[in-house]
Amino acid sequence: MRILIIEDEQKAANYLKKGLTENGFSVDIANDGEDGLHLAMTESYDLIILDVMLPVKGGWAIIEELRAAGNDVPVIFLSARDAVHDRVHGLELGADDYLVKPYAFSELLARIRIILRRHPLQQSELLRMADLELDMVRHKARRAGQSLDLTAKEFQLLTLMLRRRSEVLSRTTISEQVWGINFDSDTNVVDVAIRRLRKKVDDPFTLKLIHTIRGVGYVIDEEAS
Amino acid sequence: MSSTKKRPDRPRAISLTARLVGFYFVATLLILLCTNWFQFKRLSKDLDYEDNDFLVERIVNLRDIIARHPDALKDQMPANKPGQQSHHLVRIQDAEGRTLLQSHGIETIPVDLFPPAVTSSEKIGRGVKYRAGKKKHYLLNAAWAGRNDDPHYRLVQVALDITEDDALMSKYLIRTASSVVIGLVLAAVLGVIIAHRGLRPLKEMADKLSGITEADLHQRTRMVGSPRELEELAVALDAMLERLEESFGRLSEFSANLAHELRTPINNLRGEAEVALSRARSEDEYRRIIESAIEEYERLSRMVVDILFLARPDRSYQPELIDVRAEVERLADYYGNVADEDNTVIVIEGEGEACVDPHLFQRAVGNLISNALHYTKKFGEIRVMLRPLSDGGLELIIEDDGMGVDPAELPRVFDRFYRSPQARQVYNQGSGLGLAIVRSIMSLHGGTVSMASAPGKGTAVTLGFPPPRPGCRAHECAPAAQEV
Numbered sequence: 001m002r003i004l005i006i007e008d009e010q011k012a013a014n015y016l017k018k019g020l021t022e023n024g025f026s027v028d029i030a031n032d033g034e035d036g037l038h039l040a041m042t043e044s045y046d047l048i049i050l051d052v053m054l055p056v057k058g059g060w061a062i063i064e065e066l067r068a069a070g071n072d073v074p075v076i077f078l079s080a081r082d083a084v085h086d087r088v089h090g091l092e093l094g095a096d097d098y099l100v101k102p103y104a105f106s107e108l109l110a111r112i113r114i115i116l117r118r119h120p121l122q123q124s125e126l127l128r129m130a131d132l133e134l135d136m137v138r139h140k141a142r143r144a145g146q147s148l149d150l151t152a153k154e155f156q157l158l159t160l161m162l163r164r165r166s167e168v169l170s171r172t173t174i175s176e177q178v179w180g181i182n183f184d185s186d187t188n189v190v191d192v193a194i195r196r197l198r199k200k201v202d203d204p205f206t207l208k209l210i211h212t213i214r215g216v217g218y219v220i221d222e223e224a225s
Numbered sequence: 226m227s228s229t230k231k232r233p234d235r236p237r238a239i240s241l242t243a244r245l246v247g248f249y250f251v252a253t254l255l256i257l258l259c260t261n262w263f264q265f266k267r268l269s270k271d272l273d274y275e276d277n278d279f280l281v282e283r284i285v286n287l288r289d290i291i292a293r294h295p296d297a298l299k300d301q302m303p304a305n306k307p308g309q310q311s312h313h314l315v316r317i318q319d320a321e322g323r324t325l326l327q328s329h330g331i332e333t334i335p336v337d338l339f340p341p342a343v344t345s346s347e348k349i350g351r352g353v354k355y356r357a358g359k360k361k362h363y364l365l366n367a368a369w370a371g372r373n374d375d376p377h378y379r380l381v382q383v384a385l386d387i388t389e390d391d392a393l394m395s396k397y398l399i400r401t402a403s404s405v406v407i408g409l410v411l412a413a414v415l416g417v418i419i420a421h422r423g424l425r426p427l428k429e430m431a432d433k434l435s436g437i438t439e440a441d442l443h444q445r446t447r448m449v450g451s452p453r454e455l456e457e458l459a460v461a462l463d464a465m466l467e468r469l470e471e472s473f474g475r476l477s478e479f480s481a482n483l484a485h486e487l488r489t490p491i492n493n494l495r496g497e498a499e500v501a502l503s504r505a506r507s508e509d510e511y512r513r514i515i516e517s518a519i520e521e522y523e524r525l526s527r528m529v530v531d532i533l534f535l536a537r538p539d540r541s542y543q544p545e546l547i548d549v550r551a552e553v554e555r556l557a558d559y560y561g562n563v564a565d566e567d568n569t570v571i572v573i574e575g576e577g578e579a580c581v582d583p584h585l586f587q588r589a590v591g592n593l594i595s596n597a598l599h600y601t602k603k604f605g606e607i608r609v610m611l612r613p614l615s616d617g618g619l620e621l622i623i624e625d626d627g628m629g630v631d632p633a634e635l636p637r638v639f640d641r642f643y644r645s646p647q648a649r650q651v652y653n654q655g656s657g658l659g660l661a662i663v664r665s666i667m668s669l670h671g672g673t674v675s676m677a678s679a680p681g682k683g684t685a686v687t688l689g690f691p692p693p694r695p696g697c698r699a700h701e702c703a704p705a706a707q708e709v
Binding site: 082084102153175179180181182183184185186187188189192196215216 | 515516517518519520522523525526527529530533541555556558559560562563566584587588591592595598599656659
């Protein structure tokens with residue numbers, strides 16, 4: 001999977017490249033709009049990460065020219081501008097996503113994976129990981145054959161984590177997806193919810209599935225990261 | 226901001242001074258013209274009367290003589306020596322029009338120029354003016370003189386030289402005109418002086434204002450002895466200055482607080498990083514340091530989001546009609562686990578709807594519930610009460626039975642970055658922006674927010690939502706937890 005990063009801030013470009021390379025992508029960097037557009041037109045990428053404010057040629061212009069040339073490679077915008085109309089403008093120009101700085105790297109990774117995912121999320125009736133099973137039809141959770149007594153929200157939370165297994169989910173994502181809450185509370189609501197879920201899902205068993213990535217979020221995985 | 230004294234360019238407006246002077250000028254012109262014209266007319270009439278009376282008197286006199294001593298008539302002819310006032314000339318004719326006697330000079334005035342003569346039984350009319358050559362002006366009159374039973378015995382024609390009168394009148398006219406002109410010039414000069422003096426307080430005020438920068442907003446424009454007409458303006462300007470001073474004060478306090486709040490996490494980050502680099506560490510230690518750094522970044526990011534929100538709360542404002550109870554239940558559900566940990570219950574009473582931006586509503590009420598959770602006792606109760614108001618609005622009250630707020634702190638709790646000392650002891654992770662955000666969200670919705678508290682007994686925050694505007698509709702797909 002090849003990703004092109006068009007970003008003039010050297011530090012940002014470097015850590016993005018490092019993080020993405022470690023996650024199995026091959027990454028090219030362009031430091032200004034002109035080079036970026038040239039690379040995007042001549043090479044073939046699976047995804048472009050594009051800064052809005054760029055020297056020589058801005059992000060808006062690059063995506064316009066790309067789309068005008070019939071190139072519909074997926075584009076994720078990164079911007080320090082979080083006005084609603086900026087976001088809307090980016091999506092209208094044909095971007096697939098729009099992230100506001102500062103963003104969590106795990107969040108970017110998750111969105112890249114969603115865009116590049118060729119197959120839809122597991123919509124099966126049974127979600128499995130190790131000896132944990134979620135029966136989506138009966139809304140029942142079992143681990144090692146024992147039934148787990150989960151509340152509705154806990155079941156929803158566990159479903160979310162299993163469907164996006166190996167992805168670190170930020171507290172913001174969890175709040176949005178499970179409770180429909182769209183602001184960052186300074187209260188540790190998500191931490192408490194995860195702690196309670198662990199009590200039921202992990203504490204009675206030796207193999208721990210739910211892992212904390214401190215400062216980033218939570219992930220469900222068979223091996224500790 | 227520099228305080229230049231340069232006035233901005235604008236279309237040439239007529240200055241107040243010019244206007245006032247113009248008014249003075251026109252008024253003075255009218256007054257002077259009227260009075261002088263009246264005087265002039267009066268004088269010329271008076272002269273006219275005098276001349277006419279003189280002629281009538283002369284005619285009557287001559288009639289008398291013709292009636293009684295016609296022989297003495299010759300002696301009655303005016304001698305008209307030079308330098309004598311009221312030159313007059315006489316001509317006597319008989320009924321057939323033969324001239325019997327005439328004084329020197331009257332031969333130049335034709336007989337038929339004189340007004341028709343009247344008999345002694347009729348009243349003698351007014352004379353007729355006649356302009357002869359050589360700039361000579363005469364007033365002419367005529368009458369029949371009777372003798373015995375013949376009313377048409379002799380025709381008496383008298384001419385009065387009124388050249389001097391006319392010269393006097395034109396001199397008078399010139400004098401009057403020049404006095405009018407001088408009066409007008411004086412009026413204009415005085416007008417300028419008066420207007421300048423009258424408008425001086427205005428200029429003083431302008432000078433004073435043009436010198437005010439943000440550094441001396443404490444100045445006021447009202448002066449002792451400024452005229453009453455300017456009082457209103459001065460009061461309004463002073464009120465504006467006061468408001469500006471207050472907001473500048475808040476702004477600088479806000480900047481100071483902001484700097485302080487930013488300093489703390491940046492200081493932590495820097496200190497930890499420097500200590501970490503001062504010698505080799507184990508992998509675990511590095512990991513812990515980076516984790517701690519990420520927490521600080523989170524704090525910074527949240528602060529930036531909040532500050533941007535406070536700077537422009539209306540950026541994402543999209544109101545719709547919502548079921549307030551359902552939205553509060555969602556929040557209670559969200560905070561339920563945390564409340565549970567402290568054995569606190571969240572109770573919701575009543576229901577209602579309001580026209581709000583759902584995300585902002587969530588944020589405001591979420592902040593208040595989160596505060597209540599931080600500051601309430603264990604085994605406590607948080608009550609959210611919804612009360613529809615008579616005007617169609619809605620009151621939302623969030624009550625806790627926690628530590629309460631010191632009455633002295635109440636006025637400041639909604640200020641940005643303000644955290645009371647007691648609150649810091651209980652929970653020191655807050656940014657101090659929560660209530661400021663609640664306040665700005667409420668004012669964005671045209672609502673109100675107030676806090677009542679009894680220390681040790683609990684706190685109640687009341688949000689007042691105005692009645693929904695007509696045309697405020699519910700969104701088709703309310704924000705709900707999506708299945709992933």
